[in-house]
Amino acid sequence: MNPLVAPDSRHDAGRCALSVNVNKVALLRNTRHLGIPSVSKAAELCLLAGAQGITVHPRPDGRHIRTHDVHELAALLGKDWPQAEYNIEGNPTQNLMDFVRQVRPHQVTFVPDSEDQFTSDHGWNLPADMERLRPLVAECKSLGVRVSLFMDPVPQAMPFVAELGADRIELYTETYASAWGTERQAEVLAGFTATAQAALAVGLGINAGHDLNRENLTDFLRAVPGVQEVSIGHALIADALELGYAETVREYQRAIQRAYA
Numbered sequence: 001m002n003p004l005v006a007p008d009s010r011h012d013a014g015r016c017a018l019s020v021n022v023n024k025v026a027l028l029r030n031t032r033h034l035g036i037p038s039v040s041k042a043a044e045l046c047l048l049a050g051a052q053g054i055t056v057h058p059r060p061d062g063r064h065i066r067t068h069d070v071h072e073l074a075a076l077l078g079k080d081w082p083q084a085e086y087n088i089e090g091n092p093t094q095n096l097m098d099f100v101r102q103v104r105p106h107q108v109t110f111v112p113d114s115e116d117q118f119t120s121d122h123g124w125n126l127p128a129d130m131e132r133l134r135p136l137v138a139e140c141k142s143l144g145v146r147v148s149l150f151m152d153p154v155p156q157a158m159p160f161v162a163e164l165g166a167d168r169i170e171l172y173t174e175t176y177a178s179a180w181g182t183e184r185q186a187e188v189l190a191g192f193t194a195t196a197q198a199a200l201a202v203g204l205g206i207n208a209g210h211d212l213n214r215e216n217l218t219d220f221l222r223a224v225p226g227v228q229e230v231s232i233g234h235a236l237i238a239d240a241l242e243l244g245y246a247e248t249v250r251e252y253q254r255a256i257q258r259a260y261a
């Protein structure tokens with residue numbers, strides 16, 4: 001454990017871990033040839049403040065996270081942050097598997113994005129995608145990498161995820177984020193709760209992400225059982241522009257803790 005780690009950052013068993021997605025730091029960095037803001041420095045400051053992991057999504061077009069970022073973060077976490085989890089997201093039929101083979105992160109999250117997609121906006125279509133995914137899941141598992149599949153809140157799809165041999169799902173939470181604070185919140189949240197229950201029933205772990213923020217996070221974690229990790233990037237980095245990385249991470253950790261109070 002890094003001696004500089006904040007004492008309150010120890011992750012209580014049973015509580016949801018926070019994985020900070022640093023895509024948007026890289027996006028800003030890429031707009032000049034100056035190397036700032038530093039992606040590695042952002043990751044280090046978030047971990048120092050109590051984040052339990054770092055997530056990257058190295059898209060094929062290199063719009064934000066690039067190959068060197070993936071390897072620099074792997075080196076940083078491996079050297080100074082052995083207790084932190086490294087999660088690499090992407091489409092395994094594109095560039096993702098090379099990163100998995102070279103880096104062997106703690107977790108890989110399969111996301112069915114096209115190369116030119118504006119952002120991630122849907123989960124896998126199971127059972128239709130199963131045969132394409134089966135060997136890729138098996139290879140990641142053989143490398144000792146936990147596999148999570150990015151999924152829409154569809155309870156009926158959970159047995160197919162388990163049959164593939166994946167370890168977890170990542171609930172795609174954009175529909176929840178859009179409904180949060182409206183009269184549709186409870187109805188939409190019920191779909192996530194049912195999906196989580198179906199995932200737990202077939203032995204899957206549960207992650208969640210996309211458009212989560214410090215306002216909507218607590219309600220989600222209160223309603224959806226078994227969430228082990230949230231990966232949050234866009235809103236968290238936007239908050240950090242105002243509050244700084246450390247106070248922002250502490251705010252998100254407080255939002256998580258309120259769900260279990």
Ligand SMILES: CC(=O)[C@@H](O)[C@H](O)COP(=O)(O)O
Nearest residue numbers: 023057089111119120209210
């Ligand atoms: C899979 C997902 O929902 C996000 O992790 C994704 O990484 C967002 O990608 P952009 O940061 O490119 O919008």
Ligand SMILES: NCC(=O)COP(=O)(O)O
Nearest residue numbers: 021209210211231233234
């Ligand atoms: N998997 C979700 C993620 O890593 C970040 O999504 P967002 O918070 O940038 O929408």
